[in-house]
Amino acid sequence: MEVLEAKNIHLGYPRKSGQKKVISGLSFELKKNQLTCLLGRNGIGKSTLIKGLLGQLSPVSGEILLGNRNLNELSKEEIAKEISVVLTEYSMPGNLTVEQLVALGRTPHLRWHGRLSQEDYQAVDKALTLTKIQELRKERISELSDGQRQKAMIARALAQESPILILDEPTAHLDLLGRHEIMALLYELAMKEGRAVLVVTHNIELAIESAQEFWLLISQDQMIQGPPEDLIIAGQIKKLIPGESFHFDLEKGKIVFPSEKLEINVQGPESLKFWVEKALTKANLKKVADTIFVEKDPFKISHQGKTFRSIRALIDDIKD
Numbered sequence: 001m002e003v004l005e006a007k008n009i010h011l012g013y014p015r016k017s018g019q020k021k022v023i024s025g026l027s028f029e030l031k032k033n034q035l036t037c038l039l040g041r042n043g044i045g046k047s048t049l050i051k052g053l054l055g056q057l058s059p060v061s062g063e064i065l066l067g068n069r070n071l072n073e074l075s076k077e078e079i080a081k082e083i084s085v086v087l088t089e090y091s092m093p094g095n096l097t098v099e100q101l102v103a104l105g106r107t108p109h110l111r112w113h114g115r116l117s118q119e120d121y122q123a124v125d126k127a128l129t130l131t132k133i134q135e136l137r138k139e140r141i142s143e144l145s146d147g148q149r150q151k152a153m154i155a156r157a158l159a160q161e162s163p164i165l166i167l168d169e170p171t172a173h174l175d176l177l178g179r180h181e182i183m184a185l186l187y188e189l190a191m192k193e194g195r196a197v198l199v200v201t202h203n204i205e206l207a208i209e210s211a212q213e214f215w216l217l218i219s220q221d222q223m224i225q226g227p228p229e230d231l232i233i234a235g236q237i238k239k240l241i242p243g244e245s246f247h248f249d250l251e252k253g254k255i256v257f258p259s260e261k262l263e264i265n266v267q268g269p270e271s272l273k274f275w276v277e278k279a280l281t282k283a284n285l286k287k288v289a290d291t292i293f294v295e296k297d298p299f300k301i302s303h304q305g306k307t308f309r310s311i312r313a314l315i316d317d318i319k320d
């Protein structure tokens, strides 16, 4: 069942000479039980589209429905009960502690007296635990690293416990493990708690790993929608990377540098061959005489009667 639906929406920004069009005539549905990733080149309109979905930017035409109600007719408070959000830019008092910031996520649930209930405290604790920042709870926001602050913002959105979560580049400041943990967490929230999760990301590989649905924003009037696997097989992912300089490798599921045909014969287990060939290509060795044999346990490379314990040693020998 869809929870947030856009019907033929046009979004833009007013300017002196009329309107700057950014999104023209797009229709889509954000579904429950699903992690959807919105991808597209810089400046294509992803954040603009999100502002539309949050009711921060009214469509010039078309409509956005939350459940079966028009977003325009809902108050900020009503929207906040349904949608929690993590954006890229914030202005917030830096003297708040992490715990106080995360508790702000409970605002839509507070009674008239504004005090947190037992249930609110539990939601805050749960959000801190899920984002693995319990030990930061007493730290001031202004004294956090960018990545820690980002996790705190995600925790605030989780504490809100809304059925829809929208996050604009939530993993931008996170280290490799942090990125995977957050995307895995968002996937779990979609799958186990039935939420509708929309993530804007530039990380195609991580998106392929975790999302059930892709929205590829190609131009202001074209958004390709579908499971990433279908879009990969149909060659649609390539539309994100126009031109000849890079290409999307179907087998590896990622964007790779342009590669010339290698005249290198490497024999051995596939996983090792891959890394040996990659290192040789980067070292600009596209042509190597005689077969290179690679073995594992223990790792060993043999070439022209010599044995090497590392790829670097092999490369140094070939270059000599």
Ligand SMILES: Nc1ncnc2c1ncn2[C@@H]1O[C@H](COP(=O)(O)OP(=O)(O)OP(=O)(O)O)[C@@H](O)[C@H]1O
Pocket: 013, 020, 022, 040, 041, 042, 043, 044, 045, 046, 047, 048, 049
């Ligand atoms: N407040 C604004 N006023 C006028 N134009 C804007 C405003 N915000 C964004 N734009 C323009 O709208 C277009 C889309 O910008 P948007 O921020 O939505 O892109 P994006 O896909 O999120 O980019 P990125 O990946 O770089 O974050 C750009 O041409 C941008 O200059």
